[in-house]
Amino acid sequence: MSDDIDFEILSLKNISHIYDQENHKLKVLSNINIVIKKGEMVSLIGPSGSGKSTLLNIAGLLEKPSIGSIYLIGKNCKNINEEAKANLRGSNIGFVFQSHRLFPEFSALENVMLPQLIMGTSKKQAESNSKELLAMLGLEKRFSHRPAKLSGGESQRVAIARAIANSPNLILADEPTGNLDPLSAQNVFDILYKVVKSLNISCLIATHNLVLAKSMDRCLFLENGAIKEQ
Numbered sequence: 196m197s198d199d200i201d202f203e204i205l206s207l208k209n210i211s212h213i214y215d216q217e218n219h220k221l222k223v224l225s226n227i228n229i230v231i232k233k234g235e236m237v238s239l240i241g242p243s244g245s246g247k248s249t250l251l252n253i254a255g256l257l258e259k260p261s262i263g264s265i266y267l268i269g270k271n272c273k274n275i276n277e278e279a280k281a282n283l284r285g286s287n288i289g290f291v292f293q294s295h296r297l298f299p300e301f302s303a304l305e306n307v308m309l310p311q312l313i314m315g316t317s318k319k320q321a322e323s324n325s326k327e328l329l330a331m332l333g334l335e336k337r338f339s340h341r342p343a344k345l346s347g348g349e350s351q352r353v354a355i356a357r358a359i360a361n362s363p364n365l366i367l368a369d370e371p372t373g374n375l376d377p378l379s380a381q382n383v384f385d386i387l388y389k390v391v392k393s394l395n396i397s398c399l400i401a402t403h404n405l406v407l408a409k410s411m412d413r414c415l416f417l418e419n420g421a422i423k424e425q
């Protein structure tokens with residue numbers, strides 16, 4: 196892959212999405228075009244129900260758009276099978292959600308190791324990578340803690356370490372600080388910012404926090420199915 200700053204990591208082309216609801220069809224996204232370049236951190240804001248999660252799920256190949264194409268690191272994802280999609284996702288995309296979604300029976304370290312083991316990294320290598328990542332996120336003293344023994348902000352930092360464990364090109368985050376108090380939200384965001392910038396990972400981050408949204412490289416506003424760049 197090119198290290199060129201202009202390299203397109205994610206390109207959504209003419210995306211429209213319609214949900215079949217009980218008595219009607221709901222058009223959530225209407226002819227959306229977004230390009231995210233290498234290392235860019237982009238925020239996605241918009242009212243509740245405007246389609247932010249839908250857009251992230253489509254970008255992450257978790258949901259198929261009704262119309263349109265998704266290009267991930269230049270590759271058209273339209274006609275690839277589920278296995279190829281899972282591989283593309285596993286090696287290119289890290290997901291962070293509003294709740295940490297860590298496995299409660301595993302330690303912080305094991306939670307970060309898991310996606311690497313799934314992608315075929317050896318146990319020894321996964322362990323040393325995970326320790327390094329957790330340390331980058333300020334969690335060097337939390338390796339053996341289970342999620343129940345971590346604060347909300349610490350759990351989200353473990354979730355971020357897990358999301359970047361397979362060196363993805365892109366992080367998709369759906370309100371990653373939505374469950375945190377303002378101070379922890381800022382703290383988690385500052386660490387996320389530092390880490391993704393140092394690793395040159397692109398991000399698309401849905402948030403209701405306008406202060407955080409405005410501090411990213413670009414801010415996209417989703418309303419009535421359309422994107423406006425702010």
Ligand code: ADP
Pocket residue numbers: 214215216221223241242243244245246247248249250
């Ligand atoms: P946001 O994340 O901005 O709050 P969502 O993408 O979750 O918005 O939802 C956008 C709209 O699509 C909402 O009106 C929601 O009710 C509807 N919606 C989301 N998922 C589905 C689904 N699986 N089936 C039907 N309607 C859905």
Ligand code: MG
Pocket residue numbers: 247248249369
């Ligand atoms: Mg949502």
